Amino acid sequence: MLVYGDRWRSAAPTALLAELEHRLAAAGADVDRLTAALILAGELAQGVADAEAEAAGPDEFADDLGPGHAATLALATTVAAHLLA
Numbered sequence: 001m002l003v004y005g006d007r008w009r010s011a012a013p014t015a016l017l018a019e020l021e022h023r024l025a026a027a028g029a030d031v032d033r034l035t036a037a038l039i040l041a042g043e044l045a046q047g048v049a050d051a052e053a054e055a056a057g058p059d060e061f062a063d064d065l066g067p068g069h070a071a072t073l074a075l076a077t078t079v080a081a082h083l084l085a
Contacts, residue, residue: 016044024075034079041072 020040027033045068053060 011047013044013048016040016047020044031081031082034075034082038072038075038079041068041075044071045071045072 001010020037023033023037028067045066048068049065052066
């Protein structure tokens with residue numbers, strides 16, 4: 001799936017993290033629910049990265065995308081494993 005656009009929303013990271021935790025707890029092995037959690041995790045990770053980049057300024061670049069992106073990748077691996085099972 002390819003998604004393009006400049007959609008944005010404003011949300012407190014702690015609220016999104018709580019929502020993500022709730023979705024993961026309820027997902028079990030349901031691929032649709034895991035996928036919805038994956039999308040939310042990606043939104044959260046990218047939002048944090050965008051905020052950090054904005055705070056750092058245009059001339060700064062982070063080599064490490066942080067734990068949010070690592071967690072999103074781990075969740076993507078889980079979703080893929082369920083899809084391939």
